[in-house]
Amino acid sequence: MEELYKKLPQHTYSWLQGRATLYNCPKTGTTWQKALSFAILTREKFDHAAGSPLLTTLPHDCVRFLENLHLAKIKENPSDLPLLGTHLPYSSLPKSVIASNCKIVYIYRNIKDVIVSYYHFFREIVNLSEENAPFEEAFDDFCRGISIFGPYWDHILEYWKASQERPDRFLFLKYEDLKKDASSNVKRLAEFIECPFSVEEEKAGVLENIIKMCSFDSLSNLELNKSGMYQADEAFVLERRLFFRKAKDGDWENYFTDAMKEKIDKLIDEKMSGTGLLLK
Numbered sequence: 001m002e003e004l005y006k007k008l009p010q011h012t013y014s015w016l017q018g019r020a021t022l023y024n025c026p027k028t029g030t031t032w033q034k035a036l037s038f039a040i041l042t043r044e045k046f047d048h049a050a051g052s053p054l055l056t057t058l059p060h061d062c063v064r065f066l067e068n069l070h071l072a073k074i075k076e077n078p079s080d081l082p083l084l085g086t087h088l089p090y091s092s093l094p095k096s097v098i099a100s101n102c103k104i105v106y107i108y109r110n111i112k113d114v115i116v117s118y119y120h121f122f123r124e125i126v127n128l129s130e131e132n133a134p135f136e137e138a139f140d141d142f143c144r145g146i147s148i149f150g151p152y153w154d155h156i157l158e159y160w161k162a163s164q165e166r167p168d169r170f171l172f173l174k175y176e177d178l179k180k181d182a183s184s185n186v187k188r189l190a191e192f193i194e195c196p197f198s199v200e201e202e203k204a205g206v207l208e209n210i211i212k213m214c215s216f217d218s219l220s221n222l223e224l225n226k227s228g229m230y231q232a233d234e235a236f237v238l239e240r241r242l243f244f245r246k247a248k249d250g251d252w253e254n255y256f257t258d259a260m261k262e263k264i265d266k267l268i269d270e271k272m273s274g275t276g277l278l279l280k
Contacts, residue, residue, distance in 0.1 A: 020103040020193040022063065022085040025155050026148070027117035028109040029175040031243045034063040034085055035214040037105065040190045041082045043206060054213060055222065058230055058240055060085075066097075068232045087149045090158035101169065103193055106159045109175035111152065111279050112252035112264060115142050117245060119255075122148075124242055135255050143267060153271040160277050172277075176249055182211045220244035 020041070022033050035054055046052045053062050066086035086093075119138040123130070145151030163170030171192040178185045186207060190196050197207050212218060219225055225244055231237045256264075268279050 020083055020105060021066075021097070022083060022105050022107075023090075023159060024085075024087065024107045025114065025152055026087055027114050027121055029107045029178070030085065030087075031059050031219070032175075032178070032214065032216065032247070033105065033107045033173070034059040034083070035219060036186060036189065036210065037083055037193065038062045039210045039214055040186070040195050041193065043195075043201075043210065052213065054219070056224060058225060058243070059219070060230060060232070060243070065232060068236070089150050089155050090162055103171070104159070104163075104169055105171045105173065105189065105192065106156075106163070107173045107175055107178075108156055108279070110249065110252070111268060112256060112261070113249065114152070115139060115264075116252050116255050118142065118147075120245055121242055125238055136260075139256075139260055139264075143263065153267075156277070156279075157271070157275060160275060179249065183207060186211055216244065216247035220247075 020037065022030075022037055024030055024033065038059065039052065039054060042052070063083045063085050066084045067088055090098075115138070116135075119133075119135055123133045123138070126133075141147075142152070145153070149155060159170070160172070163172060171189065173185060173189065187197060201207065225240050228240050229237050230240050230243070272279055
């Protein structure tokens with residue numbers, strides 16, 4: 001991970017000024033967050049009923065990861081990138097990103113479901129069966145802070161603390177709230193990234209069409225997302241289907257023992273105490 005950070009120049013992101021950027025830990029709703037944000041920002045350019053790139057392109061190719069971009073190409077034509085996403089911790093962001101004053105949307109999720117989703121995603125990447133990669137080991141590693149982008153607690157709290165200092169620049173979205181009331185939260189997202197829905201658009205069903213197109217059922221059933229490979233960079237290639245597992249709240253109950261639940265709840269209480277942020 002340290003080598004990845006070193007590859008990020010500290011001076012090439014001034015063009016992010018005023019743009020929206022998407023942040024989160026892996027397996028907290030990244031694909032959904034990218035699809036919704038891209039659809040909101042490009043709705044005047046594309047007919048989302050038939051011509052959206054999301055119908056023919058993986059959301060991760062529509063909204064590229066900051067850590068996987070070829071920076072020289074960006075400098076030549078940054079207008080082609082209405083959005084960027086990243087899993088990088090706040091403390092590892094290039095200084096120019098922090099100074100750019102770009103809008104930061106951070107999505108987070110029930111940590112128990114994050115652990116289960118994280119486990120399956122990385123187990124399949126390295127082609128290990130559940131027998132050869134026990135969930136118990138993955139759970140213990142997560143609790144100890146062993147993760148590709150650092151401890152989950154540090155990641156979310158760095159962004160949360162920064163958001164307390166600059167609330168005008170940050171929007172925190174909870175995955176479960178987005179699922180429970182998509183319309184209200186998608187409208188919040190659109191307003192925050194300065195692309196609100198008009199009354200006429202809402203009456204015409206534009207908001208609901210975007211929500212439907214970006215839903216797990218819609219995206220996961222596209223043939224392009226059922227097969228084929230996603231190439232993040234020259235060294236990292238994985239199956240597209242891995243981005244679409246279940247998107248189900250409460251799946252953790254099928255994996256956690258009572259002892260695991262007690263342990264993670266205690267950790268959450270310890271780490272989040274006094275922050276005002278609820279992860280359960």
